[in-house]
């Protein structure tokens with residue numbers, strides 16, 4: 001299987017990365033549409049063991065390994081992707097109104113670093129369309145919906161724009177991720193400032209409650225997704241702030257603007273232009289952010305750890321740093337469709353006869369202690 005994946009990857013990596021993404025998903029979706037294919041995939045690839053089960057912000061996750069936002073931006077493929085053994089899939093980022101995103105090319109591979117650089121800019125066909133697609137659910141995964149603001153909307157008017165997206169996807173989501181950390185929407189990261197973030201979270205949580213009351217159902221867990229490029233003071237500030245709102249957790253981290261310590265030649269990196277970097281160069285940085293948040297939150301809120309996870313050892317260490325759940329994106333591009341299964345198996349080996357949840361945060365002091373630059377990553 002590993003050899004087969006290496007051959008497929010060699011072919012895909014000859015294509016433009018965005019084309020490769022759409023081609024591979026079109027083929028995969030066609031395969032999944034064959035009678036009996038999705039249940040068969042699930043049987044072959046889903047690793048289900050009570051030791052991996054995690055209950056987090058009121059939801060049951062069959063495994064802590066999820067797919068990060070940005071892979072299934074328009075909620076088109078979550079049923080097929082779920083069959084690969086992810087315990088959660090976060091679709092989006094979805095914006096209230098459809099928008100084209102930045103001009104192509106806007107996705108690049110930095111193979112020597114097992115990294116990606118993207119400046120997509122929230123290309124998506126809008127929250128109403130995504131909301132309709134959420135209704136058709138697959139089995140075995142929790143479905144998160146990541147919402148962001150439209151490019152043309154100023155931060156001063158962002159709250160209403162987020163709420164417009166929220167209303168359209170709310171019914172189909174198991175949890176909501178409020179994305180204030182993409183580097184590719186000008187000014188978006190400004191919403192991480194205490195005042196702006198406080199107002200945004202208050203507005204989203206109020207609307208969440210109103211939607212729950214109107215539907216007669218329960219409120220959805222609301223999480224906030226943050227950048228890796230925050231200093232310790234800002235991280236502590238965000239941890240303190242989220243505790244003041246009925247927020248269910250923090251997703252850390254999004255892509256970085258840093259470019260230090262890469263193996264890809266600097267001139268090549270510079271020629272790619274602006275964008276957020278993900279994958280290998282983010283591993284240590286994201287882990288440290290998670291550890292720092294964990295130490296500050298003292299277990300009062302769960303953290304989803306994401307950034308540079310491409311194997312079981314990295315997933316395990318992210319959880320030891322303080323993540324209750326983990327997500328992958330770039331690692332999935334490099335390691336292929338068996339990654340969720342391989343990580344799940346590797347976690348089971350490492351955890352022995354314990355439940356995976358008992359390791360959460362056990363190395364937070366180790367990873368959260370020193371300040372770490374991307375160079376050390």
Ligand SMILES: Cc1cc2nc3c(=O)[nH]c(=O)nc-3n(C[C@H](O)[C@H](O)[C@H](O)COP(=O)(O)O)c2cc1C
Nearest residue numbers: 068069070093118253254278279307308328329330
């Ligand atoms: C091509 C690409 C597109 C992404 N799009 C989004 C997005 O729309 N919304 C979001 O919150 N994060 C997005 N991300 C960030 C990922 O969800 C994740 O936080 C980040 O890539 C770090 O994880 P990784 O190192 O496993 O890739 C994107 C990442 C990549 C590589």
